[in-house]
Amino acid sequence: MLGEDGRSAPTIFAEMSALAVRTGAINLGQGFPDEDGPAIVLETARRAIADGVNQYPPGRGIPELCEAIAEHQHRFYGLRPDPQRNVLVTAGATEALAATLLALVDGPDDEVVVFEPYYDAYAACVALSGARLVTVPLRPPAFAPDLDDLRAAVGDRTRLILVNDPHNPTGAVLDAATRAEIVRLAERHDALIVTDEVYEHLIFDGPHTPIATLPGAWERTVSISSAGKTFSTTGWKIGWVTGPADLVDAVLAVKQFLTYAGGAPFQPAIAAGLRLPDAFFTGIADTLRAKRDLLADGLRDAGFAVSPAAGSYFTLADAAGLGARDAADFCRALPERVGVVAIPLTAFVTAAHRRDYATLVRFAACKRVEVIAEAARRLRALA
Ligand code: PMP
Ligand code: GLN
Numbered sequence: 001m002l003g004e005d006g007r008s009a010p011t012i013f014a015e016m017s018a019l020a021v022r023t024g025a026i027n028l029g030q031g032f033p034d035e036d037g038p039a040i041v042l043e044t045a046r047r048a049i050a051d052g053v054n055q056y057p058p059g060r061g062i063p064e065l066c067e068a069i070a071e072h073q074h075r076f077y078g079l080r081p082d083p084q085r086n087v088l089v090t091a092g093a094t095e096a097l098a099a100t101l102l103a104l105v106d107g108p109d110d111e112v113v114v115f116e117p118y119y120d121a122y123a124a125c126v127a128l129s130g131a132r133l134v135t136v137p138l139r140p141p142a143f144a145p146d147l148d149d150l151r152a153a154v155g156d157r158t159r160l161i162l163v164n165d166p167h168n169p170t171g172a173v174l175d176a177a178t179r180a181e182i183v184r185l186a187e188r189h190d191a192l193i194v195t196d197e198v199y200e201h202l203i204f205d206g207p208h209t210p211i212a213t214l215p216g217a218w219e220r221t222v223s224i225s226s227a228g229k230t231f232s233t234t235g236w237k238i239g240w241v242t243g244p245a246d247l248v249d250a251v252l253a254v255k256q257f258l259t260y261a262g263g264a265p266f267q268p269a270i271a272a273g274l275r276l277p278d279a280f281f282t283g284i285a286d287t288l289r290a291k292r293d294l295l296a297d298g299l300r301d302a303g304f305a306v307s308p309a310a311g312s313y314f315t316l317a318d319a320a321g322l323g324a325r326d327a328a329d330f331c332r333a334l335p336e337r338v339g340v341v342a343i344p345l346t347a348f349v350t351a352a353h354r355r356d357y358a359t360l361v362r363f364a365a366c367k368r369v370e371v372i373a374e375a376a377r378r379l380r381a382l383a
Helices: 012-023 039-050 063-077 092-104 120-129 147-153 176-188 245-258 266-274 278-302 327-338 351-357 369-382
Strands: 087-091 111-116 132-137 158-164 192-196 221-226 238-242 305-307 314-318 360-364
Touching: 012 327, 039 266, 063 087, 063 238, 063 266, 087 092, 087 245, 092 120, 092 158, 092 192, 092 221, 092 238, 092 245, 111 120, 120 132, 120 158, 132 147, 132 351, 147 176, 158 176, 176 192, 221 245, 238 245, 238 266, 278 305, 278 314, 278 369, 327 360, 327 369
Parallel strands: 111 132, 111 158, 158 192, 192 221
Antiparallel strands: 087 238, 221 238, 305 314, 314 360
8 A cells, every 4th residue: 555666565775775784785875874973862871771761751752852852943943842832752753754644634635745756755654644645856967846846736735745855865955945935835725834854954055944934834834853863873763843732732643653652761862962062063064064075076986977965864876877777777786796785766756757767876975984985986896
């Protein structure tokens, strides 16, 4: 039921990470860092476990984390969510997305508008919700939406506009005109906006602007983020939702029957992380920017045409110049050919649109510098 193309099979990330393990290749596929995040975050979790913080936390999240999330939204974006009414802790952004779609979609007549390519969970969660997926293409090389395409996609059946910014898999960041048009269209058609901002601090020419900060947007926007990328704790699955109380309550009503609650000892640790000084947050963007540049140079040297990323873990590269016709075949062969794993962009698009993205490959830059340098060296054998 999860979709036209067998989304109940293992995800592309699981398949490619397994391939990396099997072949011993460098894994620039699945987006997870190969280094630990800040020591205070790790130490706070260790201490919490030792101190017995090991039973169910409150369903909304521990007050300390809800407060830290609210403070973070104020410090970086000037928003003032009430930690008790406007914040909900979830099992990663993935549960937040699932619970939000299940909560806010009414039935099969509802449409959910997404930019395509899209993170794979979007199509699966929209399918679970029973709504119809409507896509707006992001075309190479800039991967910015055409606002006429966006206007054509949003109508009175649109229940939600689901926006990922910074964007996985393209690395694109929305411009001000697109953000404003999303809000204008949502108001005009009485739709809600759901934002996925898991890469909010991994933006290279920042700062990040959440759609919820635009005039008129807060009342109709559910903002989602997660600790995984910011604190290099992708395996902890601590995420959150912020938004108006009625929408957050609706998401909580579903979330309580998905996981109820989770990650008790990780919650105080992420609260400590969210309270780190500004320098930590600018530092992670600076570090990743340098890795993005190293990766992009390596890909160019290997003969790819590179679309430089403005944010996120990812960089897209076109393998057409290397003779590739189908990125899925290219990526399945790449570990044996040169010992590197990457993800074909076709994994992020509906079957009908695969031809438009056939030769594009996603590479993750969130690895140690020496790992990226070694991957670049290996990829040069393709040139
Ligand atoms: N949204 C996007 C755009 C992602 O790239 C990911 C994967 N990291 C997620 C959501 C899932 O986040 P989490 O691991 O917090 O569930
Ligand atoms: N978000 C990660 C990526 O895009 C993968 C997460 C997962 O494996 N579900 O690579």
